[in-house]
């Protein structure tokens with residue numbers, strides 16, 4: 408598979424390593440707005456850049472019929488515009504706030520626990536995330552996905568960051584930045600009697616990078632056009 412990497416920072420470099428280890432060829436990489444005539448030579452573009460650039464980078468790939476995978480967080484208010492472009496151009500796009508298999512299992516666990524907690528009125532939920540000091544957005548895309556899954560299965564209506572006091576329909580998300588943390592997410596249901604907590608800790612970036620490469624392999628073989636996610640890729 409020929410790969411274009413758009414955003415060759417910490418993730419772009421990890422993805423290149425994993426992709427090469429699986430026998431793929433990185434034919435183009437950039438830290439700027441992509442050169443489309445070069446990117447078009449690839450079977451797939453993998454986009455991990457910055458919140459301000461993601462929408463333009465993804466849109467250009469879609470308009471040029473390059474299947475595109477993105478993991479950039481902090482731009483999702485423009486997701487519907489991307490979905491319209493995908494339809495209009497009969498293109499393929501896959502987004503995940505977190506590509507790691509472990510986190511995608513954790514997402515399932517979060518949804519199952521939320522379903523059980525819906526009727527347990529004495530518990531209040533909160534989410535916390537910890538990331539490295541270079542992270543540009545807060546709260547993390549993963550924390551927002553976790554909140555949305557809880558909202559889908561309970562009576563909570565929204566999430567807030569920074570946490571608002573005394574809004575019982577709001578899920579508070581706390582974000583911490585510490586040196587050398589790759590991504591830690593914790594969900595806590597607390598009552599006066601006890602707490603129930605589930606937690607995922609990434610030890611490095613290999614899981615995110617491997618997931619992005621697996622998603623790329625999947626989308627290249629996908630016959631239909633459309634917007635996809637990791638549930639389409641992983642049979643879990």
Ligand SMILES: NC(=O)C1=CN([C@@H]2O[C@H](COP(=O)(O)OP(=O)(O)OC[C@H]3O[C@@H](n4cnc5c(N)ncnc54)[C@H](OP(=O)(O)O)[C@@H]3O)[C@@H](O)[C@H]2O)C=CC1
Pocket residue numbers: 413414415416417418419437438439440441455456457458460464477478479480481503504505506507615
């Ligand atoms: N979904 C997932 O599983 C994961 C998502 N992420 C997300 O991926 C994104 C990147 O993370 P990370 O690699 O750690 O961040 P980095 O800051 O290490 O990398 C971002 C790179 O994008 C480059 N860049 C800046 N402007 C553009 C542009 N216009 N077009 C293309 N590239 C550009 C930067 O270049 P320069 O430094 O020269 O400005 C930099 O090299 C973040 O949004 C992060 O939250 C991270 C890990 C996992």
Ligand SMILES: O=C(O)C1=N[C@H](C(=O)O)C[C@H](O)C1
Pocket residue numbers: 480504505538542543546547548549550589590591
């Ligand atoms: O910026 C990061 O590093 C990460 N970002 C993603 C997020 O915002 O959820 C995924 C992972 O937690 C690492």
